[in-house]
Amino acid sequence: MFITQVLNGLQLGSIYALVALGYTMVYGIILLLNFAHGDIIMVGAYVSWLVMAQLGLPPVLAIVLSVAACTLMGVLIDKVAYAPLRNAPRLSILITAIGVSYFLENGAQLVFGADAKVVPAYTDLTTIQLGGLSLSFPSVLTVLVTIAATVALTLVVQKTKLGKAMRAVSEDMGAARLMGINVNSTISFTFAVGSALAGIGAVLYAMAYTQANPTMGMMLGTKAFVAAVLGGIGSIPGAVVGGLLVGFAEVFVTAIGLSVWKDAVVFLLLIIVLVVRPTGIFGRTMSEKV
Amino acid sequence: MRHEKTEDKPVISASASKGDTGVYRRLPMPARYAINAVVVLVLLVLGELMIDGGAINRYQSTVLEQVGIYIILAVSLNIATGYLGQLPLGHAGFMSMGAYGCSIFIIRMSEVLGVGARDFVTGTPMALVLVIGGLVVGGLCAAVAGIVIGIPALRLKGDYLAIITLAFAEIIRVVMLNIDDVLGFELTGGAAGLTGIPGFSSFLLVFGCVAVVCFLIHTMMKSRHGRAILAIRDNEIAAEATGVNTTYYKTLAFVVSAFFAGVAGGLYAGCVGVLQPAVFGFMKSIEILVMVVLGGMGSMLGSALSATVLTILPEALRAFSEYRMIAYAVVLIIVMIFRPQGLLGSYDFSLSRVIERVMNRDFPWKRRDDKPAAEKDGEEVSAHAER
Amino acid sequence: MPSDKRKRRSVLVQMETPNLIPERDLGTIPVLQAEHLGIDFGGLTAVDDFNIAMGKTEISGLIGPNGAGKTTIFNLLTNVYKPTRGTVLIDGYDTAGKSVAEVNRMGIARTFQNIRLFSQMTVEQNVLVGFGNTMSTHLITDMLRLPGHWRQEAEFHERALELLDIFDMRKYADTQAGNLPYGAQRRLEILRALATGPKVLLLDEPAAGMNPAETEELMENIQKIRDEFQIAILLIEHDMSLVMGVCEVVGVLDYGKIIAKGTPEQIQNDPRVIEAYLGKQEVK
Numbered sequence: 001m002f003i004t005q006v007l008n009g010l011q012l013g014s015i016y017a018l019v020a021l022g023y024t025m026v027y028g029i030i031l032l033l034n035f036a037h038g039d040i041i042m043v044g045a046y047v048s049w050l051v052m053a054q055l056g057l058p059p060v061l062a063i064v065l066s067v068a069a070c071t072l073m074g075v076l077i078d079k080v081a082y083a084p085l086r087n088a089p090r091l092s093i094l095i096t097a098i099g100v101s102y103f104l105e106n107g108a109q110l111v112f113g114a115d116a117k118v119v120p121a122y123t124d125l126t127t128i129q130l131g132g133l134s135l136s137f138p139s140v141l142t143v144l145v146t147i148a149a150t151v152a153l154t155l156v157v158q159k160t161k162l163g164k165a166m167r168a169v170s171e172d173m174g175a176a177r178l179m180g181i182n183v184n185s186t187i188s189f190t191f192a193v194g195s196a197l198a199g200i201g202a203v204l205y206a207m208a209y210t211q212a213n214p215t216m217g218m219m220l221g222t223k224a225f226v227a228a229v230l231g232g233i234g235s236i237p238g239a240v241v242g243g244l245l246v247g248f249a250e251v252f253v254t255a256i257g258l259s260v261w262k263d264a265v266v267f268l269l270l271i272i273v274l275v276v277r278p279t280g281i282f283g284r285t286m287s288e289k290v
Numbered sequence: 291m292r293h294e295k296t297e298d299k300p301v302i303s304a305s306a307s308k309g310d311t312g313v314y315r316r317l318p319m320p321a322r323y324a325i326n327a328v329v330v331l332v333l334l335v336l337g338e339l340m341i342d343g344g345a346i347n348r349y350q351s352t353v354l355e356q357v358g359i360y361i362i363l364a365v366s367l368n369i370a371t372g373y374l375g376q377l378p379l380g381h382a383g384f385m386s387m388g389a390y391g392c393s394i395f396i397i398r399m400s401e402v403l404g405v406g407a408r409d410f411v412t413g414t415p416m417a418l419v420l421v422i423g424g425l426v427v428g429g430l431c432a433a434v435a436g437i438v439i440g441i442p443a444l445r446l447k448g449d450y451l452a453i454i455t456l457a458f459a460e461i462i463r464v465v466m467l468n469i470d471d472v473l474g475f476e477l478t479g480g481a482a483g484l485t486g487i488p489g490f491s492s493f494l495l496v497f498g499c500v501a502v503v504c505f506l507i508h509t510m511m512k513s514r515h516g517r518a519i520l521a522i523r524d525n526e527i528a529a530e531a532t533g534v535n536t537t538y539y540k541t542l543a544f545v546v547s548a549f550f551a552g553v554a555g556g557l558y559a560g561c562v563g564v565l566q567p568a569v570f571g572f573m574k575s576i577e578i579l580v581m582v583v584l585g586g587m588g589s590m591l592g593s594a595l596s597a598t599v600l601t602i603l604p605e606a607l608r609a610f611s612e613y614r615m616i617a618y619a620v621v622l623i624i625v626m627i628f629r630p631q632g633l634l635g636s637y638d639f640s641l642s643r644v645i646e647r648v649m650n651r652d653f654p655w656k657r658r659d660d661k662p663a664a665e666k667d668g669e670e671v672s673a674h675a676e677r
Numbered sequence: 678m679p680s681d682k683r684k685r686r687s688v689l690v691q692m693e694t695p696n697l698i699p700e701r702d703l704g705t706i707p708v709l710q711a712e713h714l715g716i717d718f719g720g721l722t723a724v725d726d727f728n729i730a731m732g733k734t735e736i737s738g739l740i741g742p743n744g745a746g747k748t749t750i751f752n753l754l755t756n757v758y759k760p761t762r763g764t765v766l767i768d769g770y771d772t773a774g775k776s777v778a779e780v781n782r783m784g785i786a787r788t789f790q791n792i793r794l795f796s797q798m799t800v801e802q803n804v805l806v807g808f809g810n811t812m813s814t815h816l817i818t819d820m821l822r823l824p825g826h827w828r829q830e831a832e833f834h835e836r837a838l839e840l841l842d843i844f845d846m847r848k849y850a851d852t853q854a855g856n857l858p859y860g861a862q863r864r865l866e867i868l869r870a871l872a873t874g875p876k877v878l879l880l881d882e883p884a885a886g887m888n889p890a891e892t893e894e895l896m897e898n899i900q901k902i903r904d905e906f907q908i909a910i911l912l913i914e915h916d917m918s919l920v921m922g923v924c925e926v927v928g929v930l931d932y933g934k935i936i937a938k939g940t941p942e943q944i945q946n947d948p949r950v951i952e953a954y955l956g957k958q959e960v961k
Binding site (some may be wrong): 027031033079081084085089091092093094095096098100101103105107109110120124166218222225226229233260261263264265266270271274275278279280 | 347371377442445446447449450452453454456457458460461464465468469471490572573576579580581582584610613616619620622623626627630631
C-alpha cells in the first residue's frame, strides 16, 4: 500500500517534472512564461488518440508521432508568435503566449469536440513483478523514462556545443550573438527540446489517465509551472525536484482523504517556498547593480 | 498639476504651445470637475431613460452592467500593472472575495433587518443602504486579502510575484469551494453555488460605481501617493533613494487595486444572482489582464475601452460561438505582435484638455510643423499629468 | 525622521590623518560620519576601514581608479548595501537597521552614476516625488480632493518650479524626464535629490559625459548649492579639474582602502596617489 503510494507520487511527479523542464528551459533562455506549454501536451495526447484509435496504427508509431508533433508545434509557435516579439516588452510576449494557449484549446475543441477522447492503452503489460512486489508498469516506465530524459538533457546542456550555446544565450543574448552564436536557431532548438519533453510527458500522461480533452493542458501546465518555479525557474535539477515535490504533495494529500484540498496544498507549498527562498529552491538570486 | 494661480503669470512650458493671445488659457480646476461631473450625470440619466423607455432591452442592459463591472475590474488591475508596474495574475481572487463578502453580508443582513428581495428591485432606502454597505464590505474583504497576499508577494520580483498571486487566487477558489465542510454550516454554498442573492445591480448603480471608482483612482494617481507609485514603476532603486517608502506604496497600490476589484465582485454578484467558485478561476484573472494590456498599460481610458469591447464582442458573436474564442485568441496575438504597447499606449483622455485646446485654437493639424517630435512624445505621456 | 529618544553620538573619530573639517564648520556635529566602515562580498573585501567626518557645509571629493570601491561607499552610506563592519552617523544619528528611504529622510540624498530618473514622469513630477518627504496630505484628503490637497499641491508646485530655477530648468517642467538632453537629466537628478531636503548630498560622477564648458558650469552650481542650501556635498569624480577646483578635502581610494587624504594640493603631490593611478615606478 505504502509502496504503491510512493510509486504513484513518483509517477505523477515525473510527469510534472518532464513538463516543468520545458517551462524552465524556455524561461531560462528568453525569460518567457510559456503559457502554451501545457497545451502542447494536449496536442500530443490527441495525436496519440488519432493514430491509435482512429487510424488503428501501432502504439510505437503513436509515440513517435506524438513526440514529433509536439516538437514541431513548439518550434512553430516560437517562430510564428514569439519570434516577432523578441525586443518587445516582456508582458506583450506573455499575453501572446496566453493567446496561443487560448488558440490551441479552442482549436482542439472545435476540431475534436469538448468531450474527452479515450486514448487506447499503449501496451498490454499492466503490472510487473519485482521481488514479490506487484508494481504498475506505466508507473515504473514513467519514472525510468523521466530519469533517462533528465540525464540526457543534462548531458546535452553540459557537454554539447548546442548546450553551450544555450547557456551562453541565456546568460547574455547580446554577447552570445557577438560571439558568433546563432541566437535564433539556439532558441528554436530550446523550444524543440522542451516540447519534445512535453511530448514524452503527453504519452506518459495518456498512458496513466487514458484520455485527452481540450483543457487537460491547463491544470497540468499550471501545476508543472508551479513545480518549475518551486524548484527555481531556469534550473534543470530544480524542475525535477519541484515536479517530484508537487507530485508527492498531491498524492499524500489525496491519500489522507483530503483530495479536494490538494490544489490548495500545492499552491500553499509554492507560497511557503517562495517566502523562504524568493527565487525557488535552486534559483539564482539576481540583484540589480546600483 | 497647474492650478488657479496660472492666470497671474505667464506659463512657460515646453509642451504647451501658445495660443493667439500668447498665453495658454486654462480651465480653472473647479470648472474642470464640474464639466466632467455634468457629462457623467447626463450620460447616466440618458442611459437610465433609454432603459426605462425600452430603447435598451433587459438583455442589453444586463450586458451593459457586465461592461461596467469589467471596466471597474480592468481599471483596478491597471493600478497594479500599469501604474505600479507589477504583474499580478490573481485579480479574480480579489473579485471573488468581494463577491462572496458582499453577497453573504447582504443575505444575512436582509434576514436580520427584514428586507425582502422586492425591496432591492424597487430600491427602498433600507435596501440601498444595505447594497452600499455590502459593496464596501466586499471591497474590504478583498482589501484584506490584498494585504495578506501583498506582504509576501511584494517582496518578490517580476514573474515570481505573478506566480505567487496566481497561487493565492487559486487557494481562495479552493477555500470558497470547500470551506462549508470545515465550518460545518453553509457559508459559500460550495460547488453548487451561493444562491438567493438579491438582484441589486442596476445600470445606475453599476455605472455610478464606475464613475466613482475612476474618479478615486484618478485623484489618487494625481497626488503625492500616485506619484510615489509611478516613481516605483519607473525606477525602484531611485524611488527608495528619494525617500519613497517602497514597501508601503507597493502594498497601498495592491490593496487599493484589490478593494475596487472587490467592489466589482459585489456588483457582479448582484448582477448574476449566483456565485460559483469555478467562475473565479485563473482564466478570469487572465481575461482581466488581457483587457488592461490590450488597452494599453497605464491608460485608464484604454482599460475601459478594451473592457467594453471585449465584453460586448463575445456577446455579439454568440451566433458564432464556436469560432469566437479562436478569433479572440488570434486578435490577441496579432495586436501584441503589431502593437506591443497596447492599443492606446499610455495615452489618457482628458475632456478638459480638449476644451482647453479648443479655447486656445490649438489643434493637432496646426501644430504639425512647428513642434519637434520629441516634445510631441513628451506630451502623449505627460497625459499622466493633468495640465 | 530620527526619533528624539535616539542618542546623538557626537564624538569625532580618532584617525591617523587629522580631521580636515573646514574651520567654519568646527564646533558643530559632523553632518556625516563613518567609522571603520567595510563590506565583504563573499570573502572579497570591497571596502575596508573607511572613515570620514564631514562638516556641515563641506565639499569633499572621493577619487580613485575604476573598481576602487567608490560607488560601493555611496551604497554603504545610503544603506543600499548593509555594511559588514562599522557605523554611519548622519547628523549624529546611527543609520544601522534603517531602510534606504529612512536613511534618505534622515538627511542623505544621492545621485547615480548611471542616471536613474523617473523617465516616464514629467520633470516637475520627478522633483515632486522628492518633495514627498515634506508633503503630508492624507490619502483620503487627496482622493476626495479636499481643500488641503489643493493648498498643498499649489504650494509644492511653486516650490518645485523655484527649485527648477536653480538650474534654469523651469522651461522643462512639463517635459517627460526621459526625453531631456543628457546634461539636463544629470541636473534633474541633483534637483530631485535636493527636493528631499538633505543635509548631505552625494554626487556620483556628476560630470560624466559633460564637455569642459558644462563641467565648468557644474562646478559653479555645486558651490551655489552648498551656499544656498548650507549642506555638505560629497562627490565621486574622475574629472580632476572639477575635483581639484571645487573640493576642500579629497580622499583617495584604492582597493577599498583610503590611501591618502588631504587638500587638493596635498593630494596632487602625494606619491601614493600617483602610484595608485599610474603604477609603481620600477627601481633599477
